[in-house]
Amino acid sequence: MNADWDVTTLLEGMVRDLRPRVDPEQTAMIGIFTGGVWIAQALHRALGLKTALGQLDISFYRDDFSQIGLHPQVRASDIPFAVDGRSIILVDDVLYTGRTIRAAMNEIFDYGRPASILLAVLVDRGGHEVPVAADIAALRLNAAAGGQIKLRGPDPLRLELLTSPRTAS
């Protein structure tokens, strides 16, 4: 079953929240494959960031690698700017356990030492297992454990819910 949320509206909210916190000349943005890259592409365009968009595939940094093995399709991470001293917006579609974000930050620090990282997600669905919090979330839910929230895309972007979560706020 599909949700009624319109991804375009949610993205507009994210742009509104992000705009006072970015300097289009300096701030860089990194999306996490796959959904996070789609969201980041939209935000990057709307905010008019001058630095080329970075993309991360965290497969080699996953903390469950030894249990689940290698993702069948690993894409190359690509950060086309110097990370040292940079303010970075890290973008993902759904924040759940927080483990992906932890892995992504570990990978970013292997490129250099950023000045700051701000986390922006489309949906914070709760259920965090590590102390990771989104600075910006278009939607904050309290989804039942085991429920699935998935961003389909890239065109059009659609948020799919496979359970019916309660809106937290």
Next chain:
Amino acid sequence: MSLSTFRFGDGNPQYDAQGRLRHLLNTEGLREPEMLQILDTAESFLSIAQRSVKKTPTLRGKTIVNLFFENSTRTRSTFELAAKRLSADVLNIAVSTSSASKGESLIDTVDNLMAMQVDGFVIRHPEAGAAHLIARHLGDSALVINAGDGQHAHPTQALLDVFTIRRLAGPIEDRVVAIVGDVLHSRVARSQIHALSILGCPEIRVIGPQTLVPKELSALGVHVYHDLQAGLRGVDVICALRLQKERMESHRLPSLDEFHRRFGLTLERLQWAQPDALVLHPGPMNRGVEIASEVADGHQAVILQQVAHGLAVRMAVLTLLAGAAGGGENHA
């Protein structure tokens, strides 16, 4: 065995009963999806060498043993570096310092290392089948990578070669590839032929003197040439082989000079192939024998890229095999 009773793992110790790649022993019998997954994953690892921290935490806590019963510089050091860049611990054992020289059997050596809770073996051995023997002995308890066994196979070399061709010459499905030199004694050539044919290379040629090219190759669909000029015509990629000087005692060649006169790659002879045909060599090179220095150092040679690619490909192989050990679905 009929097709209906075929299960992955039967007769192919590289795969387990669930069809997961657990060992890399040979490019022969490797399925295309796993081969492509290794090549695609290697693309990702290639860029890691450009970062300030050239490591990923992927194999943290794992121990990989480099068990080398034969000399090697490139292969051993790139395997060591590959494992280290994946954050694994590495144990290097060379035959001259090991108890193999005191008469310990291969299996005993492996069992003793297994008692130290290691997770994988990279093995080079002068006898064909040594890595197979260890893989069958260990089953699922540790991963085994064949880093060259006798004149039989050298799968990671072949994978880094097809990776190099794919990156620098374009799609293998429409490239003509010639393997030149001592094909008879070459585990590299055998593994290259299997890798190229699995990836759909439309024309694989081997070029060399009759005494150094096995006749059975034409049965595999490989085109055999004994004349360098005819063999290089229209070729997009030339894979030179090291002339195994130590094999020459079998009198298959009158002299190294004679070999160079007929089959040595020189700048003039490169003209016989396609313009800007790539020249690969697995190393170590005998300059002035199978390859002239002007070719080895020229713009068509990609020999040092092959070394860099070898590191990325070996990281990909280690990652894929180590991931399967945890029960992960590693096939597409």
